[in-house]
Amino acid sequence: MTVDQRYCREREGNILSRTLGDIGLLYHRPSGQTHIVISPVPEILEAMEDDSPVSVGDLLQRLSRRFDLGPQETALPKIAAHLADMAALGLIRAVA
Amino acid sequence: MKHRVTLRIGPATFRIGSAWSGPIGELRRLYADYPAPSGGLADFTVRLEPAGLLRRWLRPSIFITGDHGLADAAPMSLAHSLLAAEMGMNLQMALGWRRHLLLHASSVEKDGRVLLMSGESGSGKSTLAAQLGERGWRLMGDEFALIDLAAGAVLPFPRLVSLKNRAIDVIAADVPAARMGPLLEGTAKGDIRHMRPRADAVARMDEGAPPALLLFPRFGHASAIRPMGQGETFMRLTQASTNYVALGEAAFAALGRFVDEVPAMAMDFPSGDEAIAMVERLWEERA
Amino acid sequence: MSALPLVRALRRPESAAAFSPEQWNVLIAMARAERLIGTLALRIGDGAVPGEVRAVLADARLDAEREARQALWEADRAAAALAPLGLRVVLLKGTAYAAAGLKAGAGRFIGDLDILVPRDSMDAVEKHLIAAGWEWVKSDPYDDAYYRQWMHELPPLIHRDRDRMIDVHHTVLPLTARQTPDAEAMIADAVPVSDGLYILSSEDRVCHAVAHMLADGDLAGGLRNLWDIYCLLGEADPAALETRAERHGLLPHVRQARRLADALYGEGRTRLTLWDRIVIARLLARDGWGRETRKGLRFAFYLRSHWLRMPPLMLARHLLTKWRKGYRPA
Numbered sequence: 197m198t199v200d201q202r203y204c205r206e207r208e209g210n211i212l213s214r215t216l217g218d219i220g221l222l223y224h225r226p227s228g229q230t231h232i233v234i235s236p237v238p239e240i241l242e243a244m245e246d247d248s249p250v251s252v253g254d255l256l257q258r259l260s261r262r263f264d265l266g267p268q269e270t271a272l273p274k275i276a277a278h279l280a281d282m283a284a285l286g287l288i289r290a291v292a
Numbered sequence: 293m294k295h296r297v298t299l300r301i302g303p304a305t306f307r308i309g310s311a312w313s314g315p316i317g318e319l320r321r322l323y324a325d326y327p328a329p330s331g332g333l334a335d336f337t338v339r340l341e342p343a344g345l346l347r348r349w350l351r352p353s354i355f356i357t358g359d360h361g362l363a364d365a366a367p368m369s370l371a372h373s374l375l376a377a378e379m380g381m382n383l384q385m386a387l388g389w390r391r392h393l394l395l396h397a398s399s400v401e402k403d404g405r406v407l408l409m410s411g412e413s414g415s416g417k418s419t420l421a422a423q424l425g426e427r428g429w430r431l432m433g434d435e436f437a438l439i440d441l442a443a444g445a446v447l448p449f450p451r452l453v454s455l456k457n458r459a460i461d462v463i464a465a466d467v468p469a470a471r472m473g474p475l476l477e478g479t480a481k482g483d484i485r486h487m488r489p490r491a492d493a494v495a496r497m498d499e500g501a502p503p504a505l506l507l508f509p510r511f512g513h514a515s516a517i518r519p520m521g522q523g524e525t526f527m528r529l530t531q532a533s534t535n536y537v538a539l540g541e542a543a544f545a546a547l548g549r550f551v552d553e554v555p556a557m558a559m560d561f562p563s564g565d566e567a568i569a570m571v572e573r574l575w576e577e578r579a
Numbered sequence: 580m581s582a583l584p585l586v587r588a589l590r591r592p593e594s595a596a597a598f599s600p601e602q603w604n605v606l607i608a609m610a611r612a613e614r615l616i617g618t619l620a621l622r623i624g625d626g627a628v629p630g631e632v633r634a635v636l637a638d639a640r641l642d643a644e645r646e647a648r649q650a651l652w653e654a655d656r657a658a659a660a661l662a663p664l665g666l667r668v669v670l671l672k673g674t675a676y677a678a679a680g681l682k683a684g685a686g687r688f689i690g691d692l693d694i695l696v697p698r699d700s701m702d703a704v705e706k707h708l709i710a711a712g713w714e715w716v717k718s719d720p721y722d723d724a725y726y727r728q729w730m731h732e733l734p735p736l737i738h739r740d741r742d743r744m745i746d747v748h749h750t751v752l753p754l755t756a757r758q759t760p761d762a763e764a765m766i767a768d769a770v771p772v773s774d775g776l777y778i779l780s781s782e783d784r785v786c787h788a789v790a791h792m793l794a795d796g797d798l799a800g801g802l803r804n805l806w807d808i809y810c811l812l813g814e815a816d817p818a819a820l821e822t823r824a825e826r827h828g829l830l831p832h833v834r835q836a837r838r839l840a841d842a843l844y845g846e847g848r849t850r851l852t853l854w855d856r857i858v859i860a861r862l863l864a865r866d867g868w869g870r871e872t873r874k875g876l877r878f879a880f881y882l883r884s885h886w887l888r889m890p891p892l893m894l895a896r897h898l899l900t901k902w903r904k905g906y907r908p909a
């Protein structure tokens with residue numbers, strides 16, 4: 197996965213979420229898997245709230261407005277890796 | 293099959309077939325007072341078969357299977373046939389039950405509310421439930437707790453209690469022989485002896501109640517109680533459930549609700565008497 | 580006792596309405612053992628059945644829905660992993676039927692994901708799947724070499740997080756088998772079902788299912804496979820099927836499957852050969868407790884399945900190796 201890869205959110209209704217105390221739970225309907233999510237996954241999902249596809253760079257910009265993520269050259273690959281993992285789980289979708 | 297019996301335990305009915313009369317006779321005796329299955333329709337078939345062609349006569353050993361089975365299950369000695377039958381029923385529940393969320397936990401009821409105890413084998417949850425069941429609590433189950441998917445109530449599954457090793461003497465001292473099964477020595481889990489729950493626990497096996505407290509007991513440690521966070525509780529219970537994944541969305545909703553509503557604590561205890569005192573104290577504080 | 584009650588209930592579900600409790604117990608045990616309980620549940624529906632049976636059938640439908648959902652998710656993940664290769668990934672068996680909403684998929688037990696890809700892309704497919712989290716199941720060098728050299732698939736891979744198996748095929752029968760179905764033609768004529776995923780044409784679906792059941796298998800789980808074939812036959816054009824079967828070298832097998840499907844699930848008007856009757860006896864070898872019966876017949880079919888797939892000398896070598904490792908047919 198490169199930083200040029202763009203992603204969009206999983207279709208509305210495919211993910212159920214629930215907060216229990218200090219953790220977030222996501223139930224992913226197509227796979228039937230439950231994911232326990234911790235930061236930065238909820239923040240990334242929130243930053244992708246509108247349904248248009250975003251690149252890793254776009255997302256880093258959006259997140260940087262709210263969080264201190266350090267220098268771009270270290271933050272960018274980290275975000276890219278998170279997005280690739282989330283896409284593998286089906287929480288977001290890679291778009292061509 | 294040559295020998296057979298149909299048993300109902302809580303909401304589940306089992307048709308058990310056996311190549312030998314021994315285990316069927318034991319089951320008939322120990323389950324004699326259980327409410328009869330309605331109409332003879334079974335949810336599951338259990339089979340106790342000879343392991344290998346000649347094994348029926350030559351050093352007989354039992355292969356446990358049925359609707360659901362494990363291909364690599366180790367054969368058991370015919371001397372442990374009652375245990376084999378119980379394991380056969382457990383196997384069907386663990387792999388096949390879909391009508392409730394199934395938690396690997398013991399449960400007891402008092403004042404119309406349920407205390408659940410979850411933990412690995414050896415945690416003491418089974419012994420503790422059996423002891424409470426002899427001291428004013430209603431024993432609902434020593435192994436599986438069934439959670440209603442819609443209403444959240446706990447339903448009983450009061451099969452025979454499986455007492456292990458040191459627990460056997462502790463409990464058997466207070467229980468009439470008619471409620472006890474044979475002593476099974478040298479099983480894979482050590483010595484085992486089965487015990488029929490008290491008559492009222494059996495008679496009320498269709499009566500559920502809402503959960504009030506969840507404990508994760510741990511035998512053999514200094515007394516300590518630690519409240520458990522909801523995240524940890526949820527994770528532990530998904531691991532303690534044999535059908536969480538199979539039930540999908542319904543289990544996600546039911547377990548989320550359970551964890552949200554029921555306080556959970558880890559409880560370390562050094563002895564049975566100490567554990568009972570701790571449980572009674574926690575129960576009163578909760579009320 | 581044979582599995583006839585199960586076959587009859589699938590053919591005419593309304594015939595079960597008058598069943599006694601023990602007849603239901605027998606039917607349910609057989610259907611579970613043959614992995615046809617979900618299919619049976621959908622065939623019977625919510626008709627006039629006792630409440631206890633309705634609960635059992637509802638459980639089976641729930642399991643079947645989950646099977647289908649998980650199978651489609653696995654297919655989706657495989658498609659995503661293989662997308663960069665830009666090749667046709669053809670879904671086979673249960674996943675294909677579920678993806679296309681075919682009658683054969685209704686209530687079907689699915690299990691592993693089976694895909695067919697061009698033979699010359701096998702190395703690339705293997706690399707991409709491993710990069711996406713699939714891992715080898717077998718580490719036994721004999722089995723591994725056997726798969727790669729002689730079978731029609733990669734050694735099975737299992738996904739490290741999802742614990743689901745994928746079988747990657749490049750042809751329909753092992754290279755050692757006597758028939759040589761034309762896998763390239765099957766891929767070329769496959770029809771798209773979703774992003775990057777294909778299923779076989781309706782005639783090839785029959786040929787593939789038949790190849791598995793009659794030319795390859797020892798007929799374990801044969802009632803389920805024959806039910807697939809019975810359903811798939813209803814979607815294939817009979818004349819086109821004959822032509823296609825001939826091309827794949829499977830014409831006698833397809834014809835036999837048609838006779839067997841008609842005899843067990845259809846009108847039962849076709850004349851059966853002696854060999855058909857032996858195969859049917861093998862298919863129905865199941866008692867009312869869900870046990871397999873007729874051990875001798877089953878063992879004969881086990882040997883035959885290997886005989887069909889391998890030249891005799893290699894068969895002897897393979898069975899000997901398996902035997903030394905303690906494998907015995909169940």
